[in-house]
Amino acid sequence: MRSTLPTFNEVWQRQCRSSILSDEKQFFSKNTFLVACSGGMDSMLLLCLLHCLFPQRVRAMYVNHQLQPDNEVWATFVQNFCEWHNIPYLIKKVQVAKGNLEAQARHARFNAFQQTICSEEILVLAHHQQDQAETFLLRLFSGAGVNGLKAMQKIAVKENIKIWRPLLDVPREKIEQWIKQDSIPYVTDQTNFDEHYDRAWARHTLWNVIKPRFPKMQTAITRTALLMQDADEILYEVLQQDFKCCGNENSLDIQALNDLTPARRRQLLSWWLKTEYRPSLDTVDRLQNEVMYARTDAQAQFFVKPFWYVRYQGKIYRLTEQQKKPKQYEIEIFDCQNIVLNQKYGLNKDLLKESLMLYPRIGGERVHLHGRVGTWPLKKAIQEAQIFPWQRDQIQILKKEDVILGIITPQGFWLAQSDYCVPNGWLPKLDGVSV
The missing domain is CATH 1.20.59.20 (Chorismate Mutase Domain, subunit A)
Incomplete structure (x- = not known):
């Protein structure tokens, strides 16, 4: 017989449930929820709460970073909990790239969510108020501007994934209290106490320095983050106006x-x-x-x-x-199979039986382009066509012996006036450069 999840007490009803239901009604009433569950205190509380409120609309996902021996143990813990309480779940292993471990782990984790989430699902994360304050301070220390200091948003979109952080206004102390009151099991990641990592240092050292002097600093910092979100929205509106004017x-x-x-x-x-x-x-x-x-x-x-x-x-x-550094064509016999037939003006079809050559532009060439009067320096034609300097190395000249048949450019094929230029002729294509 399956166990039932804890029935949350009146504190839950008063302080958290109403806010979550308000968000859900306003933004997510037709969606299902993918809860990122590490097995830790925060995510286990969130999983239990959402499953109680929306029992048919929640599934859990544990991302195994394969960085610690306990990762398999924690995966099994989440699996057993979900099976016992009839919560759909997924365990997914990822490879964390070398570099900044925290950043690369986040990147690997989000990639796993991208590969898993369904079109109507909302990704739900268990970040709380202290997480928000830590993010703000760490970004402040790195020299972030308004965009960085807005920290995390309760409701956001990242790479087309909708993200919801329903506990973002909840202090960690309340989470600890509710976990204890409702006897919700969880695992403890010892790296959360390793002050080699900036976030752990902020939580266990910096907090103990600042909080005795400024006991409400966590609330104040998160309020500042909200003000930065407003400021960033206003700046973005101005920026888009400037961008439209500039390019x-x-x-x-x-x-x-x-x-x-x-x-x-x-x-x-x-x-x-x-x-x-x-x-x-x-x-x-x-x-x-x-x-x-x-x-x-x-x-x-x-x-x-x-x-x-x-x-x-x-x-x-x-x-x-x-x-x-665009690709340069090799000097080679032109492949006459790669052609477009029956053009208004083009090259004589008899040339299809001949050997044609491609030569790189070296400078100083003069050419009589079809439709123009007289012979022009090729350089001038290129400048008038506004072909960028970094594209000019890929310009090639198509010849039959000493006769210029045309110029292959990033803008297509320029037909040259010659005895081989006829009505209903053909034009070449080369490596995706069309006529």
Whole structure:
């Protein structure tokens, strides 16, 4: 016979249940919940509470990081608890990459949630008020701005996953009290006491220094985090207006950036540079000094993984490594099978029986392009077409002996005027560069 879960007392009803039901009614009334359950005190309490409130809408997930011998023991503990109380569950093993252990573990854990969660599920995390205060302080010590100091949000979306933290306003002392009152079992992770990790140091050393002097500091810090969330929302609205005026995800106009105040310019550049994390203030300054304000004759460029930032004709462009160093075609016999037939104007079909050659552009070439009057320097045609300097190495010249048949460019094939240029002819394609 299966056991029933604890019946939570009046403290639960008064202090926590109403808030959770309010969130659920407002945001999640049609969703189910995937509870991240480590087996620890916080997540076990959360699992029990949500299962009591929404018994048919909850399942648990334990992520086994495989970093400690006890990981298997804790996985078994969560499995046994869920089976005993008829809670659907999943145990998933992950590999944690090298580097910052805390950060890489979070990354591996979230990837596991992404692979598991269903479209109508909400990911529910057991972060509480002390977690929020610790996050705020640790980000403050790392030099975070408003975006970082907003810490964790009760309801958020990350990479299309809806996240809910119903205990974010609840002090840890209350969680400990409720766990004890309702005799909810849990496991203890000893790394939570290892002050080698910043969060454990903050919890066991920093708290003991600050709290006697400022007994309400935890509540005050979490209130400040809420104010930072409001401030960040307002700043984001301003930032989007500036972004619309200055460019797009691939480029920004330097003059439009200079029309902004220094603070708004830094904010926009910081947001535009962001990949997984916001860049440092020094990185933003280097982008301005080494690219925006470099000498006009300088080859201005700056690398912030994984992008290159370069200046060209009054704009800053963001390029991938592949865009900055495009593939160069080999000098080889042209493959006449890769063609498009029956064009309004193209190459004579008799050429399909001939050997055609591709040559790299070396500079100084002159060409009579079909539809234009006279012979032009190829360089001028390239400039008029606004082909970026970092793309020009992939320009190739298609020839029949000494006759230029056309130019293969990042914008497609430019047909040259010659005796081989005829109506209803064919045009070539090469490695995805179309006509």
